[in-house]
Amino acid sequence: MAQLNSTRIRHSVIFKLKHAKGSAEERDFFNAAKKLGAIPGVEKFECLKQVSRENKFEFGISMEFANQQLYDQYNNHPEHTAFVQQRWMKEVVDFMEIDFEVIS
Amino acid sequence: MAQLNSTRIRHSVIFKLKHAKGSAEERDFFNAAKKLGAIPGVEKFECLKQVSRENKFEFGISMEFANQQLYDQYNNHPEHTAFVQQRWMKEVVDFMEIDFEVIS
Numbered sequence: 001m002a003q004l005n006s007t008r009i010r011h012s013v014i015f016k017l018k019h020a021k022g023s024a025e026e027r028d029f030f031n032a033a034k035k036l037g038a039i040p041g042v043e044k045f046e047c048l049k050q051v052s053r054e055n056k057f058e059f060g061i062s063m064e065f066a067n068q069q070l071y072d073q074y075n076n077h078p079e080h081t082a083f084v085q086q087r088w089m090k091e092v093v094d095f096m097e098i099d100f101e102v103i104s
Numbered sequence: 105m106a107q108l109n110s111t112r113i114r115h116s117v118i119f120k121l122k123h124a125k126g127s128a129e130e131r132d133f134f135n136a137a138k139k140l141g142a143i144p145g146v147e148k149f150e151c152l153k154q155v156s157r158e159n160k161f162e163f164g165i166s167m168e169f170a171n172q173q174l175y176d177q178y179n180n181h182p183e184h185t186a187f188v189q190q191r192w193m194k195e196v197v198d199f200m201e202i203d204f205e206v207i208s
Binding site for chain 2: 009010014030046049054059060096097098100101102
């Protein structure tokens with residue numbers, strides 16, 4: 001029997017958009033991105049502004065999953081894959097993914 | 105009069121240690137790091153394991169500050185500067201800082 005992996009994961013991505021800062025295109029991107037927060041399993045969904053001058057990224061998106069199975073479901077969800085194809089790959093010029101598990 | 109900046113900041117750093125995985129030296133580093141969570145102004149202090157294969161970092165530390173002034177106080181606090189000098193600069197081989205503001 002498969003063992004359920006119950007480790008909570010905080011998934012985040014930091015990125016740069018090709019759009020001008022404060023542009024309508026930038027707002028439209030985040031309006032589309034926010035719909036990802038409604039995909040089943042997604043908790044604590046946040047759109048973030050990256051303000052450290054120690055890295056080159058301008059924005060972040062963060063969310064949590066109760067376990068790896070829910071994270072995998074999100075990754076394969078048609079609304080997520082459509083967003084990646086139709087928006088992310090066309091509008092994001094650089095990004096880095098970070099996945100955290102809390103050390104107990 | 106100076107205006108109070110009341111934007112909440114989530115400060116995090118992702119990093120690699122020079123120590124062997126699961127070593128006593130690694131545990132000792134985190135035992136020292138956890139004391140940073142007691143510095144005034146620090147909220148939601150967490151030590152994290154970085155598990156994405158899309159980047160080269162192995163750990164994270166995350167915390168929040170209610171405003172930039174409290175973040176600055178933390179940065180200049182003698183317990184923080186001592187940790188940076190005595191532990192961080194000697195035991196961390198690579199790192200990246202990320203600071204997030206929540207987009208309302």
